[in-house]
Amino acid sequence: MQVGIDKIGFYTPNKYVDMVDLANARNEDPNKFLIGIGQEKMSVADETQDAVSMGINATLDYLDEIDKDKVGLMIFGTESSVDQSKSASLFVKTALKLPPEVRTFEVKEACFGLTAALMMATDFVRLHPKQTAIVIGSDIARYGINTSGEVTQGAGSISMLIKVDPSILSLNEGHSAYSDDINDFWRPNNSKTALVDGKYSTQVYLDFFTKTFEDYKKQKHLQTSDFDALIYHLPFTKMGLKANRLALADQNEAISEKLGQSFEASKHLSANVGNIYTASLYLSLLSLLQNGELKANDLIGLFSYGSGAMAEFFTGNVVEGFKKQLRPEKVQARLEARTKLTVPEYEAIFTKALADPIEGKELDSDEKPGTWYFAGVKDGIRLYKMK
Ligand code: COA
Numbered sequence: 237m238q239v240g241i242d243k244i245g246f247y248t249p250n251k252y253v254d255m256v257d258l259a260n261a262r263n264e265d266p267n268k269f270l271i272g273i274g275q276e277k278m279s280v281a282d283e284t285q286d287a288v289s290m291g292i293n294a295t296l297d298y299l300d301e302i303d304k305d306k307v308g309l310m311i312f313g314t315e316s317s318v319d320q321s322k323s324a325s326l327f328v329k330t331a332l333k334l335p336p337e338v339r340t341f342e343v344k345e346a347c348f349g350l351t352a353a354l355m356m357a358t359d360f361v362r363l364h365p366k367q368t369a370i371v372i373g374s375d376i377a378r379y380g381i382n383t384s385g386e387v388t389q390g391a392g393s394i395s396m397l398i399k400v401d402p403s404i405l406s407l408n409e410g411h412s413a414y415s416d417d418i419n420d421f422w423r424p425n426n427s428k429t430a431l432v433d434g435k436y437s438t439q440v441y442l443d444f445f446t447k448t449f450e451d452y453k454k455q456k457h458l459q460t461s462d463f464d465a466l467i468y469h470l471p472f473t474k475m476g477l478k479a480n481r482l483a484l485a486d487q488n489e490a491i492s493e494k495l496g497q498s499f500e501a502s503k504h505l506s507a508n509v510g511n512i513y514t515a516s517l518y519l520s521l522l523s524l525l526q527n528g529e530l531k532a533n534d535l536i537g538l539f540s541y542g543s544g545a546m547a548e549f550f551t552g553n554v555v556e557g558f559k560k561q562l563r564p565e566k567v568q569a570r571l572e573a574r575t576k577l578t579v580p581e582y583e584a585i586f587t588k589a590l591a592d593p594i595e596g597k598e599l600d601s602d603e604k605p606g607t608w609y610f611a612g613v614k615d616g617i618r619l620y621k622m623k
Pocket residue numbers: 265266267268269271272273347384385386387388420421432433434435437438441471472474541543
């Protein structure tokens with residue numbers, strides 16, 4: 237039985253900062269941000285967009301095309317949670333009008349959260365082939381103004397429908413996982429911004445990539461040359477480039493060119509949206525599917541990494557006709573419709589969004605009609621509305 241990704245929805249907020257402007261404001265050489273880090277733009281969430289509203293908006297991309305009564309499971313992966321107890325997915329379930337019989341909850345392991353959700357959803361569909369599952373990754377990466385991590389911020393969400401006989405990517409059984417209790421990136425309960433040891437995190441990411449990639453190839457009797465694309469969790473695109481260089485270290489020119497080109501295709505969206513934590517690997521997948529030269533049955537290797545740290549390497553095969561399921565014009569239109577912020581404007585929006593919402597104060601959104609947003613807190617309860 238083939239199980240995998242049948243639909244992909246994407247959302248990113250309607251504002252961004254250009255990395256050249258940010259570099260100039262921080263007295264850095266723009267090429268450090270553009271080439272050294274590999275980022276061009278980063279989306280900025282104002283106080284009216286949070287993990288919940290972005291997750292709703294990403295899922296709305298394909299909701300009209302699915303049978304809601306068949307959805308038996310919905311899992312929400314995030315590290316930008318809005319409540320310590322209630323799952324973000326319950327707000328989403330209400331907004332999307334999913335049936336009450338759906339099993340739904342939130343998961344957390346840094347940027348690994350959406351992969352954890354995807355793996356559980358895949359197993360669920362294998363056991364319940366008549367049902368489908370929705371998995372959502374939604375995050376706002378915040379390190380803080382004038383920090384070294386600032387250039388690797390971003391905001392957005394990816395939502396996917398998982399089902400039997402998928403029309404985009406068929407996921408292969410088996411995986412290679414690796415975990416260790418380390419302190420490379422974390423966000424304590426009393427902090428709205430993340431703490432990170434970025435250089436250590438990069439080392440661990442590369443180490444876990446090598447371990448899981450080599451182990452997976454051994455398990456499945458595969459060579460690097462068998463892959464048509466390798467894609468990575470991209471907190472900033474240079475990190476994935478470093479992993480791709482490791483993968484290609486002992487390969488001939490033809491393989492290096494093929495996997496080099498597919499990496500270029502996979503990084504385009506992340507370079508223009510920034511880090512979206514749980515959803516970053518799947519933003520790379522969307523970018524590859526839209527921009528790469530893929531054909532039916534091509535083998536894609538996916539490397540997922542969540543700080544703390546947990547990594548997994550797994551694979552999927554591209555399904556015939558996958559292009560028809562994508563909406564590249566819509567993705568492009570969403571990116572182009574974003575308003576460019578000056579650095580002082582971004583700083584003001586960033587600071588305001590970090591503050592706790594004022595009880596009873598209703599918020600309005602400047603997003604286009606049909607977009608969901610966080611409308612404020614009344615009697616201690618978070619309210620979500622559609623513009
Ligand atoms: N032109 C081109 N490249 C330049 C440059 C220039 N003018 N100036 C610097 N660079 C390169 C550096 O050589 C370096 O490349 P390398 O990584 O290949 O060695 C890169 O730019 C970054 O420079 P560096 O001095 O290391 O930057 P930094 O101290 O500001 O830190 C990060 C960069 C990425 C470590 C920091 O932004 C960070 O911690 N981000 C968060 C990372 C994260 O999210 N981790 C956890 C998620 S898995």
